[in-house]
Amino acid sequence: MWKLGLPLAVVAIAGVVAGTSLAARSAASPIKVAIMTDCKGAFGGAFEVDTGGALAAFAQYAGGKPNDPKKPSAGITGAAVAGHPIKIVGYGCGNDTVPLAISETKRLMEQLGADIMIGPLSGDEAVTVAHYAVSHPKKTFVIGTAGSQDPTLQIHPKNLFRYHGDGAQWNAGIGEIAYKRLHWRKAAIIMDDYSFGWTSAAGMIADFCGIGGQIVKRVFPPLNTTDYSSFIQQLPPPSKVDGYFWVVGGTGTGASLKAFTQAYGKLKASQFIGNLFFAFLGNFSEVAPQLVGSYVGGFGTAPGLQTPAAKHYEGIVAKWYPGLNGGNYADGFVYNYFNAAWALIRGLKAVGGDLSQGQKLLQSHMPRTNASGYQVSSGGLVHLDSRNQAIQDQYPLQIVKTGGKLGVSLVGFVPNVDQTFGGLFKTTSPPPSEKQPPCVKHKFPWTGKIRVIKNGHITNQVIK
Amino acid sequence: MRKVAGMPAKVAFERSVAGVVLVMLAIWPVVFNGQSYWVSTILTQTFVLGIAAASLTFLSAYGGMVSLAQVAVYGTCGLVFGNLVATGEAKGLHLGWDRWTSVVAAIAITTGITVVIGAVSSRSSGIYFLMITLTFAVIGNAFFTSVVDFGGFSGVAGLDSYTPSPVGNPNTQPARLYYIGLVLSVLIYALIRYLVRTPFGIALQGVRDEPVRMRSLGYNVPLIRTLAFALAGLFASLAGILYAWTNGAVAPGTMNLEQTVNLLIIAVIGGLARIEGAWLGAFVFIYLNTELFRGNTVPVLGGTFPTFIGFIFLAIVVVSPNGLLGIWDAIARYLFGGPRGGSREPLADLLHEVAGRMRLKGGASTRPREQE
Numbered sequence: 153m154w155k156l157g158l159p160l161a162v163v164a165i166a167g168v169v170a171g172t173s174l175a176a177r178s179a180a181s182p183i184k185v186a187i188m189t190d191c192k193g194a195f196g197g198a199f200e201v202d203t204g205g206a207l208a209a210f211a212q213y214a215g216g217k218p219n220d221p222k223k224p225s226a227g228i229t230g231a232a233v234a235g236h237p238i239k240i241v242g243y244g245c246g247n248d249t250v251p252l253a254i255s256e257t258k259r260l261m262e263q264l265g266a267d268i269m270i271g272p273l274s275g276d277e278a279v280t281v282a283h284y285a286v287s288h289p290k291k292t293f294v295i296g297t298a299g300s301q302d303p304t305l306q307i308h309p310k311n312l313f314r315y316h317g318d319g320a321q322w323n324a325g326i327g328e329i330a331y332k333r334l335h336w337r338k339a340a341i342i343m344d345d346y347s348f349g350w351t352s353a354a355g356m357i358a359d360f361c362g363i364g365g366q367i368v369k370r371v372f373p374p375l376n377t378t379d380y381s382s383f384i385q386q387l388p389p390p391s392k393v394d395g396y397f398w399v400v401g402g403t404g405t406g407a408s409l410k411a412f413t414q415a416y417g418k419l420k421a422s423q424f425i426g427n428l429f430f431a432f433l434g435n436f437s438e439v440a441p442q443l444v445g446s447y448v449g450g451f452g453t454a455p456g457l458q459t460p461a462a463k464h465y466e467g468i469v470a471k472w473y474p475g476l477n478g479g480n481y482a483d484g485f486v487y488n489y490f491n492a493a494w495a496l497i498r499g500l501k502a503v504g505g506d507l508s509q510g511q512k513l514l515q516s517h518m519p520r521t522n523a524s525g526y527q528v529s530s531g532g533l534v535h536l537d538s539r540n541q542a543i544q545d546q547y548p549l550q551i552v553k554t555g556g557k558l559g560v561s562l563v564g565f566v567p568n569v570d571q572t573f574g575g576l577f578k579t580t581s582p583p584p585s586e587k588q589p590p591c592v593k594h595k596f597p598w599t600g601k602i603r604v605i606k607n608g609h610i611t612n613q614v615i616k
Numbered sequence: 617m618r619k620v621a622g623m624p625a626k627v628a629f630e631r632s633v634a635g636v637v638l639v640m641l642a643i644w645p646v647v648f649n650g651q652s653y654w655v656s657t658i659l660t661q662t663f664v665l666g667i668a669a670a671s672l673t674f675l676s677a678y679g680g681m682v683s684l685a686q687v688a689v690y691g692t693c694g695l696v697f698g699n700l701v702a703t704g705e706a707k708g709l710h711l712g713w714d715r716w717t718s719v720v721a722a723i724a725i726t727t728g729i730t731v732v733i734g735a736v737s738s739r740s741s742g743i744y745f746l747m748i749t750l751t752f753a754v755i756g757n758a759f760f761t762s763v764v765d766f767g768g769f770s771g772v773a774g775l776d777s778y779t780p781s782p783v784g785n786p787n788t789q790p791a792r793l794y795y796i797g798l799v800l801s802v803l804i805y806a807l808i809r810y811l812v813r814t815p816f817g818i819a820l821q822g823v824r825d826e827p828v829r830m831r832s833l834g835y836n837v838p839l840i841r842t843l844a845f846a847l848a849g850l851f852a853s854l855a856g857i858l859y860a861w862t863n864g865a866v867a868p869g870t871m872n873l874e875q876t877v878n879l880l881i882i883a884v885i886g887g888l889a890r891i892e893g894a895w896l897g898a899f900v901f902i903y904l905n906t907e908l909f910r911g912n913t914v915p916v917l918g919g920t921f922p923t924f925i926g927f928i929f930l931a932i933v934v935v936s937p938n939g940l941l942g943i944w945d946a947i948a949r950y951l952f953g954g955p956r957g958g959s960r961e962p963l964a965d966l967l968h969e970v971a972g973r974m975r976l977k978g979g980a981s982t983r984p985r986e987q988e
Contacts, residue, residue: 249867249869249872250770250771250773250865250866250867250869250870251863251865251867251869251870251875252869254863254864254865255657255863258653258656258657259657259906262653262656262657263653263657263906275770276769276770276771276867279770279773280773280864280865283773283774283776283864283865284864286774286777287776287777287785287787287788287864288787307774345762345764345768345769346768346769346770347769347770372764374758374761374762374768374769375761375769583707585707585764586764
């Protein structure tokens with residue numbers, strides 16, 4: 153009897169073990185996602201805005217429901233992909249500095265055990281996260297909104313993706329506008345002395361020099377400078393140059409412009425072009441009225457663009473988080489985090505939420521294109537290049553005054569801007585810095601193809 | 617005072633606890649998961665910040681010098697190391713030196729800088745010493761932020777790829793760095809305990825208590841202070857190297873005012889009167905920051921971590937200026953008897969008073985508290 157009983161018992165135990173193991177495998181394990189942004193420092197105010205952008209995508213495309221439509225960081229419930237619940241394990245709280253970016257990344261990925269990170273927010277933080285991604289190939293990172301070039305061009309870990317442009321891409325086309333519309337030939341540039349300042353300035357320098365302009369002076373105030381008078385003195389006076397490219401952010405925008413007025417009197421709008429920081433008019437409200445008419449580099453977004461895709465995107469965010477960012481859904485913080493989360497969801501759906509094999513399957517199935525709301529070229533699809541970096545339309549802006557109120561308006565459409573600027577920036581070239589890039593003539597894919605935007609509509613007329 | 621095995625009961629108890637803690641720390645990565653967050657971050661960071669805080673506590677406890685420059689010292693060492701060793705995509709000088717050479721050179725350069733800082737600061741004391749060292753901390757931060765050739769605001773990243781082979785990859789082999797931090801912590805603790813009993817240590821304590829008398833006895837007070845400062849700089853430099861390996865990046869933000877204050881808080885929470893307080897304070901600070909402050913606000917109490925730790929700091933300063941170890945000292949006197957604390961220990965005084973009234977161990981002695 154025992155001779156029969158033993159094999160039966162073995163089979164029964166094997167069956168139970170196999171059944172348990174099968175059940176465990178088929179049980180939908182949660183997908184743990186962390187959202188990394190800033191809640192302190194210069195961009196601390198973007199914390200809820202970034203979070204809202206990302207969670208709106210989880211609500212729209214993964215079936216989640218915001219716990220509090222007025223406070224995105226209250227989280228969502230019910231989001232899932234292929235039966236795998238999406239669990240937002242934590243919200244990173246950076247302050248724009250490297251040390252906190254490291255500790256917050258470790259907290260989210262190691263202590264809270266996130267599988268995937270959406271973030272971070274700023275340039276140096278993204279460099280830090282890219283280095284972290286290199287040494288953690290079994291995790292996946294989708295940059296939230298960060299403008300440094302290094303993470304994808306020089307460092308380019310295979311498990312890191314960026315579905316928006318870098319700071320240089322955001323300024324594509326602005327040099328050509330300066331050259332053609334304002335007839336600038338010689339210009340000076342003042343830039344915040346750190347990764348984002350350099351990358352943002354690199355776009356302006358490359359674009360302006362590419363078409364034949366000359367940068368005669370580069371000035372670098374350290375970040376968080378309060379007294380800009382000595383840096384203004386380093387700039388050539390207004391009579392010696394045709395204009396100034398202004399790449400000073402945060403409270404520095406107003407302080408530096410004010411220092412300029414103290415040295416040279418009232419600002420002449422046609423002599424100033426700012427990067428995206430000129431679009432944050434509240435940061436320099438005292439001198440902003442003098443800059444009505446100044447051109448502004450973009451943020452990869454198109455506020456006021458009248459296309460169905462743009463309206464659709466804005467409608468989604470308004471549906472889940474009405475009034476987010478004061479109703480300005482075209483802000484790059486909202487838009488870029490939204491697209492990052494959306495692309496991630498699409499990648500997860502493509503693999504049925506399977507994070508096995510060290511997430512290799514997910515990383516190889518992350519979408520190579522995304523139908524981002526403000527993309528018009530290539531059938532409305534943003535494409536990733538071989539280094540997982542977006543090739544994206546850009547939209548130069550202009551400071552305008554309508555109904556007595558200051559704002560920014562779309563002026564141009566620069567199609568399909570790639571990170572290399574048509575081969576000018578290379579994987580082997582040094583990242584943007586005080587001396588990089590040099591001022592050289594170069595033909596870009598978009599040179600002579602920047603189209604005029606009128607009342608939010610892209611026309612066939614090119615900027616001359 | 618009760619005695620156990622020929623030594624005061626309190627000392628015997630403390631040594632037993634220290635032994636148990638050391639054994640637990642030694643077997644932790646083996647018994648528990650060697651890859652865990654506790655090993656890779658909480659405890660390794662405790663060793664790193666503990667060593668940095670020990671340099672501050674050493675100066676304070678035995679030299680009477682509360683230095684705010686220690687964070688700048690370890691940040692400088694990390695940045696010098698990063699600039700010397702890194703190459704390729706990293707920002708900085710891209711010198712690409714040999715890894716061990718870079719470690720030795722960074723420690724030597726930074727210790728040399730602390731000799732200069734110490735020489736300048738050594739002729740002042742009290743609040744003036746505090747201000748001078750704070751000035752050096754601010755200069756260090758501003759210098760590395762402004763000089764872009766050394767990495768600028770972004771600092772130098774990717775340093776976890778430049779560890780010497782015994783250290784391994786801190787991301788995949790965190791236990792190695794953990795053990796290096798543990799061994800260095802024990803060695804530095806032992807070295808300080810040894811040093812304070814040498815003629816140099818005795819002279820340093822003499823300078824702390826009676827600088828004028830020491831000068832009149834023929835001691836070169838500024839030289840003794842400078843040497844102590846350089847020694848503390850050496851400890852902080854070691855912490856800087858460990859920091860660079862653990863975090864993989866060093867930037868001026870590593871040595872900004874917030875971090876400077878954080879190290880002071882760590883030393884004060886642990887206790888500025890005893891060296892071991894540095895590691896205790898570091899552990900409490902990191903544990904609260906990572907385990908309690910898992911979100912962006914402190915659960916139940918609300919508020920952010922800086923607010924929370926600020927209240928703890930205030931409470932420590934008011935209730936027990938000698939930190940958590942001061943509280944332990946008070947409890948130990950209650951439990952084991954012994955000399956009472958002075959007016960600097962309100963909690964100790966209170967407990968002692970209670971003990972006296974209840975006619976328990978310990979009398980109402982007014983002897984000065986025991987010095988190391």
